[in-house]
Amino acid sequence: MRGIMEIDFWARRWKEGRIGFHEGATNVYLARHVDRLGPAPRRVLVPLCGKTEDMAFLASRGHHVVGIEAVEDAVRAFFAEHELSATVRDAGEHIRVYTAERFTLLAGDLFACTKEIVGEVDALYDRAALVALAGDVRPRYVDHLRALLAPQSRGLLVTFEFTSSSFDPPPYPVGEDEVRRLYTGARVTAIDEGPCDGPRFRESGIAATERCFALEL
Secondary structure (H helix, E strand, O other): OOOOOOHHHHHHHHHOOOOOOOOOOOOHHHHHHHHHHOOOOOEEEEEOOOOOHHHHHHHHOOOEEEEEEOOHHHHHHHHHHOOOOOEEEEOOOOOEEEEEOOEEEEEOOHHHOOHHHHOOOOEEEEEOOHHHOOOOOHHHHHHHHHHHOOOOOEEEEEEEEOOOOOOOOOOOOOOHHHHHHHOOOOEEEEEEEEEEOOHHHHHHOOOEEEEEEEEEO
């Protein structure tokens, strides 16, 4: 089963250009509900961030983005595509920190990113991260995020729901019941949903639903 530790798998996907999870534009649910993260400036944690345009959108709203991405090429691509010159330093074992303007992107294994390395974060934006992980990895992932986030942090979580025995994940379907189990003790509110028209779902002929949850941790 594929988990967050399989950096080589994701590195191959990026090298081969198989990044259907990259929307190339601001996610519609983030654009609609960004105010749920609270007033700017917040330091918004974006796990498994890739080079998502959502980070640029968050920064345009006055937030500081703290992204974590296992594939360093994706981090470099984000700064290059936004014509930003980043300062680079090493932090911890096999973690490189890229910083420019309102962006701090950590290249390395998320589980190796400690609170000391990440710094203060008081908001969470998770799209295509939780759903990228196999079921046995998801509880550990959420526990790690909650350990990094400050008390009373707010978040937005976007998941997929679909049914298919022939679909080769990732992404994995994650339903509302599982979201509530994973975030036990937090306030989880389902706030929006709609059909997902991602390329892998289209190619597989699968009807998928994208759901958005507001989190109060």
